[in-house]
Amino acid sequence: MAAEKSSIKIITLIAADGSVFEVEPNIVKEMKTVQSYIDELDQNTVSIPLPNVFGNDLAMIIEYCKKHASEEETKEAKEEFDFEFVKRMKSDDKLRLLQAASYLNMESFLQFMAKAIAAEIENQSVEFVRDYFQIESDFTPEEEAELRKENEWAFK
Amino acid sequence: MGDTNNVKTKRHTQTRRLRTRYGTRSQNATVSTEPVSETTTKNPSPVLPDELIGEILVRVPVRSLIQFKCVCKSWKTLISDPQFAKRHHLNSNSYPQLFCPLFGEGDLDIVSYNVESLLENNSTNSNPITPYNTFATNHNYVIVGLCKGLFCLIDIEESYVILWNPLLNLKSKKSPTMVSLYGDDDSVSYHGFGYDHVNDKYKVLVNVCNFNKYGESVTRIYTSGENSWKTIENIPGDPDEIHFDTSTGRLVSGNLNWVINKDINSNEEVIITFDIMNETYGEMLLPPHDGEKMSNVMLDVLSDCLSLCFESNQSKWVVWMMKEYGVGESWTKLMTISNVFFTIEPRMVEAESSDEPVMIPNQNVTMRPSYVNSLFISENGTILVNTMRSKIVLYNSCHGRSHYPIISSFININELEFYHESLVLPEW
Numbered sequence: 001m002a003a004e005k006s007s008i009k010i011i012t013l014i015a016a017d018g019s020v021f022e023v024e025p026n027i028v029k030e031m032k033t034v035q036s037y038i039d040e041l042d043q044n045t046v047s048i049p050l051p052n053v054f055g056n057d058l059a060m061i062i063e064y065c066k067k068h069a070s071e072e073e074t075k076e077a078k079e080e081f082d083f084e085f086v087k088r089m090k091s092d093d094k095l096r097l098l099q100a101a102s103y104l105n106m107e108s109f110l111q112f113m114a115k116a117i118a119a120e121i122e123n124q125s126v127e128f129v130r131d132y133f134q135i136e137s138d139f140t141p142e143e144e145a146e147l148r149k150e151n152e153w154a155f156k
Numbered sequence: 157m158g159d160t161n162n163v164k165t166k167r168h169t170q171t172r173r174l175r176t177r178y179g180t181r182s183q184n185a186t187v188s189t190e191p192v193s194e195t196t197t198k199n200p201s202p203v204l205p206d207e208l209i210g211e212i213l214v215r216v217p218v219r220s221l222i223q224f225k226c227v228c229k230s231w232k233t234l235i236s237d238p239q240f241a242k243r244h245h246l247n248s249n250s251y252p253q254l255f256c257p258l259f260g261e262g263d264l265d266i267v268s269y270n271v272e273s274l275l276e277n278n279s280t281n282s283n284p285i286t287p288y289n290t291f292a293t294n295h296n297y298v299i300v301g302l303c304k305g306l307f308c309l310i311d312i313e314e315s316y317v318i319l320w321n322p323l324l325n326l327k328s329k330k331s332p333t334m335v336s337l338y339g340d341d342d343s344v345s346y347h348g349f350g351y352d353h354v355n356d357k358y359k360v361l362v363n364v365c366n367f368n369k370y371g372e373s374v375t376r377i378y379t380s381g382e383n384s385w386k387t388i389e390n391i392p393g394d395p396d397e398i399h400f401d402t403s404t405g406r407l408v409s410g411n412l413n414w415v416i417n418k419d420i421n422s423n424e425e426v427i428i429t430f431d432i433m434n435e436t437y438g439e440m441l442l443p444p445h446d447g448e449k450m451s452n453v454m455l456d457v458l459s460d461c462l463s464l465c466f467e468s469n470q471s472k473w474v475v476w477m478m479k480e481y482g483v484g485e486s487w488t489k490l491m492t493i494s495n496v497f498f499t500i501e502p503r504m505v506e507a508e509s510s511d512e513p514v515m516i517p518n519q520n521v522t523m524r525p526s527y528v529n530s531l532f533i534s535e536n537g538t539i540l541v542n543t544m545r546s547k548i549v550l551y552n553s554c555h556g557r558s559h560y561p562i563i564s565s566f567i568n569i570n571e572l573e574f575y576h577e578s579l580v581l582p583e584w
């Protein structure tokens with residue numbers, strides 16, 4: 001299946017902090033934002049600035065894409081990788097990677113990250129969630145007390 | 157693990173600055189093909205737009221979401237949005253429960269088990285999900301069906317239907333009542349509940365037979381948002397003969413399905429279908445069965461497909477699945493399970509050496525189930541079935557092994573339903 005676009009050998013991704021990553025075309029397939037950029041060009045090498053993604057986040061995304069694009073890896077190995085991948089991330093990392101996935105228009109990676117965050121906050125307290133997302137409550141203490149009372153059973 | 161605390165205070169300003177500055181940075185960038193080590197820089201934590209918050213929250217269980225309404229006003233608005241409730245329900249496949257509402261007179265407890273934990277724990281004791289509300293009722297309800305986390309219940313004596321979301325503990329304000337057709341001889345033979353995605357309507361269907369006149373029956377339909385019941389006459393099949401255990405229509409691809417005798421003078425069984433949106437009946441054939449004697453046929457839904465379980469030649473149970481709805485050629489035999497796994501004779505305990513299958517104490521134990529209700533099938537081929545009388549069984553067709561999850565002995569397992577919690581409001 002020699003596609004027309006196969007003339008592109010290496011894609012250079014430039015992160016917000018200036019760090020540069022050289023990757024093969026199959027690695028960026030899932031990054032629709034990048035892919036649409038490549039599709040418009042007809043060159044051997046492409047250099048793409050990604051102003052909304054930080055270097056160490058991009059490194060992780062590329063690592064994820066490499067693993068998932070690999071045909072040699074078994075489904076089990078990929079699942080094991082996913083598990084470890086999420087495990088070593090802090091909550092900040094997850095939020096940034098979710099945002100990066102949205103910016104890069106990576107559908108399945110976005111779902112994967114959203115699921116990882118959902119798993120982390122489920123069954124946690126309201127206070128935990130506020131802290132996690134850096135959200136300040138805009139309810140008055142009375143409003144909040146009433147809301148909690150209304151849904152009392154869910155807090156048991 | 158690095159130290160993140162020192163950057164927390166300037167998160168937002170940092171994000172904005174980096175965004176506007178990128179263009180000129182690429183020229184003097186360092187070249188690297190290896191991932192940058194995690195310790196080089198600390199990046200700010202972003203403030204996510206509502207759209208991404210939504211992506212996360214559709215994957216959070218309802219119970220947590222109800223608490224998270226207190227996080228802030230925008231979260232409360234998002235979680236209370238009916239559109240969000242629908243999206244959430246589409247995503248909530250990972251949280252199925254075995255649910256038993258224990259209807260009857262008076263206040264009764266609701267018991268529910270997480271299917272995942274039943275599968276994982278095998279034969280160990282499973283704990284019900286708590287808390288669940290108590291359902292306060294003085295009525296004798298029968299479950300017409302469930303869909304989108306809503307139960308549709310019918311009061312058999314007073315012939316009205318209500319919607320109920322057990323998690324939110326909300327009942328519909330309206331309770332549409334069916335006008336009697338045959339007076340005291342009204343007899344509900346089969347029923348079903350479904351959702352019309354195109355018109356965003358719930359529909360309940362009740363087939364009523366004349367208890368005194370064999371072969372006389374009509375179907376009544378109530379659609380949410382309308383104030384009257386429609387009547388459909390000249391309906392296919394012989395509803396008089398349908399067994400109570402199989403009277404609930406199974407909802408697949410916008411159609412309700414029942415197994416029923418083809419006509420009054422026939423013993424041949426067919427599947428009758430009812431298209432929720434178009435309100436039309438149809439008919440489908442059962443899987444091919446080369447002279448095999450099929451008895452006690454029960455329809456179910458497994459992995460969103462119509463499935464069917466029947467007893468074959470009184471020696472084994474066979475499970476089929478219609479992989480593509482409405483396509484007869486797509487009937488696929490999933491597994492054959494020996495009768496021995498479903499009976500309660502002591503010798504079957506020896507079939508499993510490492511674990512200890514324990515029986516549910518039940519005074520009215522029958523030696524063989526009359527119907528077998530397939531509830532769930534996991535990716536590795538483990539099927540969860542309800543024998544309807546004495547116990548539920550986990551059976552793995554690859555290993556030919558069975559387990560018997562222990563659930564409360566107070567549960568009338570005839571009433572076990574496969575349920576997904578939802579935020580959908582019960583409104584007719």
